[in-house]
Each structure stands twice: as C-alpha cells, then as structure tokens.
Amino acid sequence: MSSSLAADPRTAGPGGAAGGATAAADPAGPRPGRATVRRRNLRTGLLFISPWIVGVLIFIVYPVAYSIGLSFTRYSGMEAPTWVGVQNYVTAAADPLVRTAVGNTLFYAVIAVPLGLLVALTLAIAMNQNVREVALYRTIFYAPSLIPAFAMSFIFIVFLNPQFGAFNQVINLFGGPNVNLLGDPTGVKIAIILMAQLGAGNAALIFLAGLRNIPRTIYEAARVDGAGPIRQFAAITFPLLTPVLLFNLITGVSGALQVFTEAYIVTNGTGDPDAGALFYMMYLYKNAFGFAELGYASALAVLLFLAGLALALLIYWLSRRFVNYDVEAG
C-alpha cells in the first residue's frame, strides 16, 4: 500500500470500491448506479470530516479574517475598534523593538533549525541501529521531549547559574572564566537554542519513520556493489530522506518563528538582558496582553503570517531541486 501523500486513493479501485460492487450487481447499467454511489459517498465522506470543516471555519478562517481586519484598527479589547488604515503597519516598520525582535528571531532560526535537523537525524540513525537494547535508546532520546519547556527552563536556570551552576564548573575545568550566559543578550539566545536541542525527539521520530521506509534491498544491492557506510548514506539514505527532511524543515522554521515559552520563563517575561531574548512572538504577546494594543499586535501577527508563508513557499520552491520523489519508498 502506498503511503505517499500524493497518491490518489481512487486509483485503488476504479470508481471506488463500493461503485464496483454496484456495477457487479447491475451489469446492464453501471453508470447511474455509480453516480448514486458517488453522491452517497460524498455525503458520507463530508459527514465524517464535518468536525474538521466546522473547526477550520471557527478556529482558522474566522480568526484569520478577523485578525486581518483588526490589524487596520486601534483596539484595546474594551471599546469598539477604531479604523486607522495602515497606521499599524507604518508604526511596525519604524518600531526599533520590532527590528530587535526580528533580528533575535532570525538569529535563533538560522542556528536552531539546521542544528535541530542535524541532532534529530543523528538521533534517528541511533534509534534505527540494530542492537539488542535499541528500544532503551529510543526511550532515552525521546524522554527529554516529554519535559515541558517551563520545567526545562527551570533546569537551565539552575544549570547555568553563574554562582553555583554545573555549566561553570565544566568551563572552569577547561580553564575558562565564570560566565553568566543568561545575563548576556547573545548568551541567552544561545542558551535557549541549546535547550531546544533536547526536544529533538519528535523530529527524530519522523526521521526514523522515513529511515524505516527505505527498502533494505537497496542497501543490500549497494553492499554487493562495494559501497561503504558513508557512500550508502550519501547515495541512498540522504536522498530518500529528503521528503521527510522537507517536512521537518518547514515545521522547524515555523516553530522557530514562534519561539516563546522558553524565552518568557528564562527572562521572567521581560525578554531582557537588553531585549536579547525579545523574540517576535514575545513582542507580539506583550503588545496584545501587556499593553492592550490588540490592533497593533494583530498587524504584527499578520506580518508573521506573511513571513511564515513566504518562507514556506521559498523552501517548497527550493525543495524541487533537492527533494527526491523518484523512488517510492514504502
């Protein structure tokens, strides 16, 4: 059975399997029966997915439209919104804190996303090794993904404490001076990036699914042809993993644009020192729920939405060059 996203399930049986059953029962005139079955299937199908359709309308279509509308207003959440045209967007373009937030978020994304893919792929390969205790490793590598961001942040606050944290002990061991990562605008970003790597388990599981879908016969053929492990990885594993890589890349970028919780907790909601952990989502949250500037925050949300969309399309467009759909792995 094909597991391809693009696979057309209707090809599984011409006209649908139920249509086929009707045709067998009425060989003289299958077409009207098939049309009836199709109509009935359409009704049943739509009925089954109706929770999703209702959900999309209430939780996606309505709020996105409403958000776009609000972005052209001044709105504190109390009185009715007043129309201000594109003023919020003009303000955003000139807002130095928007620039800081965008800079911080890009810094995070550029380092955390590729590093995250590398860590997740390494874990996935480790999770896929043929050793007796592999289930134990899988459990261990996934376990930190269960630790919520807020608890992980508390751990890092203790771990990185400049007075008594273990981090400094390690640095001292190698002759380095005491550092206060969380007290430095760049350091705090690096700390949050490192923290995120411990949650690579989810992306690793998706890579693992991809690894297990690669037919073993390809590796056997390659080994017969004399290909070593590195050659096998470069010529088989990596190309066949590119669709999964694309999935993890897009979700990784999308997640990086929305980084919030760790920064909120590590900085106790301030984003300091020197706005070094003021990520875009933090600034959006502050405007919406701190300063009651819901109109301005909506404009920031719309800009984030457009940036995310543009990045996803760019990645998708680039992916046509490197993503390999030639071999049906599965």
Added chain:
Amino acid sequence: MSSMMRTDTRYDVPRKAADAENYNRRADGTVRPWYSTLTARIVMIALSILFLLPLYWMIASALKSDQELAEFPPTLIPRSWEFGNFVEAVTAMPFLTFFANSAIITVSVVVLSVLSNFVIAYGFACIDWPGRNTMFYVVIATLFLPFPVTLIPMFDMWARLGLVNTLFPLIIPAAFGSAFYVFLLRQFLLQIPRAMLDAARVDGASEWRILWTIAFPTSLPALTTVAIFAAVASWNDFMGPLIYLQDESVQTLSIGLQTFRSVNAQDVSFNQLMAASFLVILPLLILFFVFQRYFIRGITIGGFK
C-alpha cells in the same frame, strides 16, 4: 530489558520481530562481528548520558538542601536527600488545584482528540468521495499556518462568550480535529486492506459500524501515538493557560509554577521548584514508559512521505 523488546505480533511487521531475534544478523544471513556494533553503542551511550542529564539534574537538585544547592562546585550526587522538598513544593502552592485543572484539561483533550481525529481520518482514508484529495491538501496547508495569527481573535471570541478564566477555551478546540493527527491517522488507516472494508460493506455494515469494529481496533498503535502527543502537548501547554487562565483557582501546573516563581522571585527555592517540576512530568514519564512501544510503532509504521 527483554520485556521492552518483546513484540506484539498482532500489530508488528515480520521484519521487526526478526530484528529482536537476529539483531546481529545481516539481511543476507551472515553474522555481524561484535566490533561492528561497538562503535554505534559507544556513540549511543554518550548521547544517552547527554540526553538524560537534564532529567538527572532536575532530580538531583530536587533532593538537595538550600545550602547544598548553592554550593560551588555543585555536588553530583545529593549529600542530603531532602525528600521534604517534595512535601514543601506541594504545600507551598495550590499544587493539587493546579494538578486537578491540568488533569481535567488533558483527559478531556485526549478523549476528544482521539475520537474527532479518528472519525475525520476515516473520512479521508476509507471512504471514496469526489474531492477528498483536494480537501486533504487543505488539511496539510493548515499544518503550516502559524497559530499566532489566530490568537487575538480567538481570545476576543472566548471573552465575548464569557469563557475566559474557564477551562473551555483549552478543551473545546480538540473536538474539531487537528491537521497533524488527521495526517498521522490517515497514513495508518490507508494500510488496512481495502478488500476487508469492502467485504464488510457487501455484508451490509454501515461506515460507522466498520469504523468501530474494523478500523478502530486495527489502529490502536496509531491512536496511542495521537493520545500521547495530545497528552504531552496539553499537559505541557504554557501559552494557552497563560492567556486564558488568570485566576489562581483555574491555573494549570505549567502556568501555576511560573506564577509561583515570579511572585516569590526574591526567595524562590529552586530545589522546591525542581521537585514540583519533577512531579509535573512524572505522569507523562509513566504514560510514556508504559506505552512507548506502541507509540513509536504508531509513527514509524504509518510512514511519512
């Protein structure tokens, strides 16, 4: 160890069962030399230590006294074993209230997610209707929508309904499906032989009946995966409770611990915070260890493409 490797033949592919027996045997039947897995093992043990470190650090800090926590260099193994920190953590804040709120939200979200996403995925995977592939692309597209763009209108909506400061804004959306879970379950459902479904249809079974009697029991590993994902996401959610739950009586563990820490910022004891954090993740750790073999299989069998 052996119990972890035991496989459930009902859901397993033969290849994996073979792995368990012949982990050191190549596909062509030759036995791998002992040193070929040794390097892999060394790397994996090193990675394991790295990934267990935060958990260990959390437990070790939770067991230290205030003085020992402030010592430099820090002790690797707690000298004092202050189990009292756990008692203090639970009594210093309304821990049980937070716990109950988290539990109500998480259990409701898990039940609703499993049911709604399964019915939706069945509609996409097992019923042939015109336009379903186009519709499925729309599902995938919503996967890439950044949620912040819906944040403010959703808050506005729940505020108008008078439901801010109740648990409903964090529970109700789960009844309407989510793109990632629909995707995961659909992949799994596509593996059920169509002939089996058609045979049931010929026998006159309704789609609803087929869903419950054939599709549901077959999909238990995938449903376990969805349940664990939903439980972790809901139990650990920070931003949702931060926005919707202002009163202490409705706060969850995630937001409650942060409130506790910021209110007592001057003299917060991190050993108590670590003890409380450990109690927070304990239910998830137990859940995961019990169900982990179904969980990982639920993802890897469905496959991603």
